[in-house]
Amino acid sequence: MQQRNYDHAGIYRVAELYEQVQQLEKDVASFDHQRNLVNQSIRQARDKQERQQRIDEAKAWKDRIKDTTIQLDATKKQLEAEALHIPNDTHPDVPVGDESKARLVRQVGEPRTGEVKDHLALAEAMDMVDFEQASKVTGSKWYYLKNQGVWLELALIQYAMQQAYAHKFSPVLPPDVVRTSVAYGCGFQPRQSEASQIYNVSTPTMEASAPPLCLAGTAEIPLTGLFADQMLEEDTLPRKVVGFSHAFRAEAGHGSAQERGLYRVHQFSKVELFAVSTPDQSDAILSQILALQEAMFQDLGLCYRVLDMPTEELGASAYRKYDIEAWMPGKNDWGEISSTSNCTDYQARRLGVRYVAKDFKEHVGGKNVRVPWHIKEQWVHYCHTLNGTAMAIPRIIIALLETHQRPDGSVYLPRCLRKWIPGEPSELK
Structure with missing residues (x-):
């Protein structure tokens, strides 16, 4: 603790x-x-x-x-x-301490240096984003994405979804609104000393006894809920899904130069990888998710590093977590673009995600029968859950614009994205 x-x-x-x-x-x-x-x-x-x-x-x-x-x-x-405030166990190899204790696993590529513009200057010059008008409509840290910015976001979503599908992740479009109890069950409960990042939802038509609702901070929450209160069969595991949704965060940073523009906002699009597995499968799946994330960022031509995150950065649910940070030349620093976590049975216990051991079918001669209550402890086990960010769109846009900018103000567009943009351009300008 x-x-x-x-x-x-x-x-x-x-x-x-x-x-x-x-x-x-x-x-x-x-x-x-x-x-x-x-x-x-x-x-x-x-x-x-x-x-x-x-x-x-x-x-x-x-x-x-x-x-x-x-x-x-x-x-x-x-x-x-x-x-609900008690966190998961911690992997014995996880570094102990705060963010400064993160262990560098590897770095891919070399940081770009020299005179560059930041993503906001580039995006505004190409009329891709409008924060000023959005602040009048909604407030600070909200934005309009426009013109080529729209096509770039849609291209990143399509690319990530298809890459995940090619790796046997089934596509899902989950709801953006969930019961607060599901969010808390997933571990998205603020520490008692912290303010909540959750947007609570209510309407005058809701009955007083109705379960409270909130906007999902990540598709991980409704994707976990997809398996809540279910009894799965071991032979069907692992189950891997990829979901696209909007993510909502009430807390959006302190407005520093390091967090300007699209880096930390109240709403953003996100493609999320999620898996339900047996305990014996989860370590291998964590490695698979991380490998898929890296393959996509290499396709996008980003310089990035993988960090084994220390104890104070794990959040409540993670047993182990890897962050991927991209080099963002505009701020001359690294910025988190992705993470992947093994939550072991932390979320599954809270939301009732279980599986029947395959030995049970052999025990009953291959018949589909209910597991008797008096022997459930022997045959029924809690699943492990894992999650990973396939594409957090705004931060990938930051890294792409700043990494691939040219002296004339245009931006090189990676080949893997071109087919989803009208005219299949090789550059944005």
Whole structure:
């Protein structure tokens, strides 16, 4: 907990609340038993007075059960709220510390140096983006993407989706709105010392009892939800999907020169890789996702580096996480363009993503039957979930414009994108 920059006292609060829940459940069961005994004795009463005494006693037990049940429900909610703040376990090879402790895995390409323009100057010169008008319409850190900027975004989406499909990821268009409980179950719960990045959604037509909704911060959330409360068969794993969606982040940085323009915004398009696997498969899938990400960034001609992220940068759900940073000449620094994480069974336990061991079918002679409750522990296991950014569009646009700019103000367009842009141009200008 401390190594991941979480309140380590939380684990003790969870343990304490869990003990309280167990005791209250025992109390409810005991009180119910006592009430049943009294109810049975009512028929044996010798007169009306004794009968009324026993009826009053049964009512008293009923009231105690009601009060204790209310207390139990409240304690369970408190336990769940506290438990959601506990992060996943950490891979033993993960560096310990803050962002500065990230371990360099490899660097591909050499950073471009010399006199260059930043992406905002290039994009505005080509009439690709409009922040000023968007600020009047919506607010700061929102933007209009226009003209060749639109075609570039669509080309990046098409390219990423097709590359993922070629690697056996099934395409999905998930909803942008999810239940807040699903987001929290995925680990998108702010630390208790931090403000939430989630946009909550409500309308006057929603009933008070309706589950609260929010805008998804990443397609990882609805893609995980695609498998929630499902019992999968081991023979069908891994399941790999690629989803395109919009991502919404309420917190959009501090407006520094390093974060100007498209680098940190409230809404952006994103192609996300997601996989559900058995525990034995997840390490290999993490490597596969990372290899696919690198292959795409090499196709785009970007200089990038892969970092094994330290404990304080893992977030709640990640057991291990690799970030990919591209060199962004306009700010003369590296900028994160992608990440991939193995979340092990952290999300699966919270959202009920399980699988039946293939040995069970052999045990029952190949029949499709339900796993009996009394042997579920032996045959049913929690899945592992993994995710990776295939294409975070705005930051890739930054890296492309700044990396491939020419002295005349035009920008070289990588071959892998040209077929999705009208006229199949070799440059943007």
